[in-house]
Amino acid sequence: MSKFIVDSNFFIQAHRSIYPLDVVQSFWVKIADLASNGTIISIDKVKKEIFDNASHQDQLKIWCGDNLPNDFFINTDLVLNNYISIVTWVNSSHFTERARQEFLATDLADPWLVAFAMSNGWTIVTYEKSEPNRRNRIKIPEVCNQFNVRYINTIEMFRELNENF
Template sequence: MYLLDANTYIQAKNLHYQMSFCPAYWHWLDEQFQAGQLASISSVYHELTVQNDELTEWVKMRKAHFLPVSSEDIQDQFGSVAEYVSGLEDKKAEHIADFLGNADPWLVATACASGATVVTHEAPVPDNSSKVKIPNVCRAFDVPYITTYELLNTLDAQFVLGRSS
C-alpha cells in the first residue's frame, strides 16, 4: 500500500499531469485505489479541500480514497512521531510547528502503523538543516518513502496516447 502526500496531488495538478491534458493520470489514481494499491489520509483530504479549484472538486468526489487516522495504532504512532519531532533540538521551532501542524506527522504515523510506503515529492534534508521533512522522519521510523515517479515505475503505469484518424 502506498500513501500519497498532499504535494503529490498538487504538483501533478500544477505541473506534469494537469487535469486538462493528462486525465489518464487521474483515472490511473482511481484504478489504483480500487485495486487497493494506494490511498491517502483524511488529513491530506482536509489540506486539499481548502482551495476552490479543479483538484478540490476531484478530491471531494473521492473522499473514500482518504483513510481515517482515528485508529488506536495510528494515534499511538502519531504520539511517537510528535514526540520525536518535538525533541529535534537542531530544528527551528517554526519548522517543527509547521510539520506537526499539518498532515505530515499523520502520514508518517499511518504508514508506520500500516506498513505502507509514503509517496512524497519532499527530499530529505541534511542533519544540520533547521527544517523537518517527511523523508527524514520516515527514516527515523523505518518507513519507506518514494516519489510519484518511482511509484509510477513500481506499479508499471503507462499513459498511452491514442491515435486519432
C-alpha cells in the same frame, strides 16, 4: 503487492505543474483506477489540505470529489500512538523551534501520514526530498528515515507497479 499512501503534494504538484488535469488526463484516469482497486489511499488530513485550501471551483477538489472512492481518505484516529512517537522525536530533534511548531501544526498532514504508514507498513508517495542538515523545516523523508518508513516519488511508484499511461 505493495500499498501506497499518498501525500497532499502527490495531487497538488501533479495538478498544478506536472500532470495538469486538462492536459494529461491519462494520469488522472490511472490515479482513479489505482484508488478504486485500493493500491493507493490517503488520510483524512490530506483531504483537509486539498479541500480546505481550495476555492469552491478548484479543479483538483472537484476531481477528487468525483473520482476517488468514499473510503479513499482514511481516518487517522487509530494511529495516535505512532503520532505521539513522532511528536516526541520531533520535540527532541535538531530542528528549530519554529520548524517543530510548523510540522506539528494541527492541520498539517505530514506527521499523521508517517504515523499511518508506520502503523500499516505502507510506502509514502511524496515529492519531498531528504535534506537531513536542514534545520528550519522538517520534511517527511527525515521523519521516515528516523522511523524506518519507506518513501518514494510518483514515478518510482509507477515503476514498481509496472504501470504506464
